[in-house]
Amino acid sequence: MDAAFLIASAVKVLIVLGFVLIAVPFIVWMERKVIGHMQDRIGPQRVGPFGLLQTIADGIKLFFKEDIIPGQADRVVFFLAPALSVITAFVALSVVPFGDKVTVFGREVPLHIADVNVAILWVLGTTSMGVYGIVLGGWASNSKYPLLGGLRSSAQMISYELAQGISLVGVILMTGTLSLAGIVRQQEHMWFIVPQFFAFVIFLLCGIAETNRAPFDLPEAETELVAGFHTEFSSMKFALYFLAEYANMMVVSAVAISVFFGGWHGPILPPVVWFLIKLSLFLFFFVWLRATFPRLRYDQLMAFGWKVLLPLSLLNLAVTAVVVALTG
Amino acid sequence: MVEAILFTLFSLSAVAFSLGMVFRRNAVHCALHLVGVLLSLSGMFVLLHAQFIAAIQILVYAGAIMVLFLFVVMLLNVRGESPLLTPGAAKGFGFFFAFIAFVELLWIVLSRGGSEGLPEAVAALSPGFGSPSEIGRILYTTWLFPFEVTSILLMIAVVGAVVLAKRKFA
Numbered sequence: 001m002d003a004a005f006l007i008a009s010a011v012k013v014l015i016v017l018g019f020v021l022i023a024v025p026f027i028v029w030m031e032r033k034v035i036g037h038m039q040d041r042i043g044p045q046r047v048g049p050f051g052l053l054q055t056i057a058d059g060i061k062l063f064f065k066e067d068i069i070p071g072q073a074d075r076v077v078f079f080l081a082p083a084l085s086v087i088t089a090f091v092a093l094s095v096v097p098f099g100d101k102v103t104v105f106g107r108e109v110p111l112h113i114a115d116v117n118v119a120i121l122w123v124l125g126t127t128s129m130g131v132y133g134i135v136l137g138g139w140a141s142n143s144k145y146p147l148l149g150g151l152r153s154s155a156q157m158i159s160y161e162l163a164q165g166i167s168l169v170g171v172i173l174m175t176g177t178l179s180l181a182g183i184v185r186q187q188e189h190m191w192f193i194v195p196q197f198f199a200f201v202i203f204l205l206c207g208i209a210e211t212n213r214a215p216f217d218l219p220e221a222e223t224e225l226v227a228g229f230h231t232e233f234s235s236m237k238f239a240l241y242f243l244a245e246y247a248n249m250m251v252v253s254a255v256a257i258s259v260f261f262g263g264w265h266g267p268i269l270p271p272v273v274w275f276l277i278k279l280s281l282f283l284f285f286f287v288w289l290r291a292t293f294p295r296l297r298y299d300q301l302m303a304f305g306w307k308v309l310l311p312l313s314l315l316n317l318a319v320t321a322v323v324v325a326l327t328g
Numbered sequence: 329m330v331e332a333i334l335f336t337l338f339s340l341s342a343v344a345f346s347l348g349m350v351f352r353r354n355a356v357h358c359a360l361h362l363v364g365v366l367l368s369l370s371g372m373f374v375l376l377h378a379q380f381i382a383a384i385q386i387l388v389y390a391g392a393i394m395v396l397f398l399f400v401v402m403l404l405n406v407r408g409e410s411p412l413l414t415p416g417a418a419k420g421f422g423f424f425f426a427f428i429a430f431v432e433l434l435w436i437v438l439s440r441g442g443s444e445g446l447p448e449a450v451a452a453l454s455p456g457f458g459s460p461s462e463i464g465r466i467l468y469t470t471w472l473f474p475f476e477v478t479s480i481l482l483m484i485a486v487v488g489a490v491v492l493a494k495r496k497f498a
Contacts, residue, residue, distance in 0.1 A: 074354075074356075077356070077360070116379060121383035125386035125391050128390075128391030132398075135395065135402075136356075136398075139356060154395050155399070161391075161392070178460050
């Protein structure tokens, strides 16, 4: 634990944090623009070239808006909930490897903030902590629609976490490691999407459900629940929930890339660039889904999670285990 | 040095959250304090070179079980209605069990000769100690029987819960 290690870690934390904070406005812009064109509209175009500065203007507006706290709200928890959402999303990003080792000033620096040997469990654990932000936000508002949204979300996230975790076990069995960097290193010749295609599909579906994105955005279904758990949140607290949602999209995409899509591996271009290209493709996919699919009904959502995804992920795990045991 | 600071930090927060959990009136706040205790314990597990246990602690206890706790607390919306025990009896039970736990801990500490045995124990750790592969190996060789018994017990509990929930109360 020398000074150089501390400095390198601090710089990496700043890079990841800064990247996410800068990237989120542009992802929101991309989402509005893409959905706009998919629906035969043109999307934002007034602020800046191609409307690029629209989200930044929105962010500044939210920053200066009055912060309204409902009279009957639990003030401490109301304050804590949006922060928890953002913290858990950022903490999960700390174990994601976004490139191979690089040499800076004669020292080898691995391109992830923390290399823990239980990285996958760490990501699953922190994302499962993310549910607190939503549940508590709904509860602390002391209002019926947010509470219903919060309860829905906790049921949804617990249900889909199971299948998500089990879908990753297949890859863990094949590689024998829980470290994301270790898994990426073993994908130099073949991405794990090839042998673990079903696991990837299950993981992605669960990931969308975990991030509360359409078509699984039941916790904030506006036709039934106003805006769900964040109905009562205004100003920067609302912006924090927004930030957390997009940061969580990045977490799910980054884990999917590391586990199934070869992480930073790719020809010609430098590793970090490959990682960013894959990340953008995933984020585009999220947006594409939202523009394409209508929202599920709540019973469909629960039945899909428990009766389809969970058995499929268990089947995939069993088959993988047998194959791994037979081939050595 | 760093370890000592971190240990102090985690243990202080664990104690503070435990006190909060016991003394808060609002059931949701109590549950949140319990989450704080679990997170502090997870930090201590990392200091004990048990990263796997620490991650599992967060994933299972803080991430899944406590969410269910919170879920139930919110659904039932308990606000101190019809407690099972009178406050005095509850306090008596609390002090009784706390005393027993204290005696047990004292027993363990004294029978080990305080903290004298600890440095050797740390030095004797194998290099892979606490890693997932090492835990898995031990779990499926040395402790296979207790492990399987535990899983069957859990299975029975799940089946029992489903049967109870499905039964029609006429």
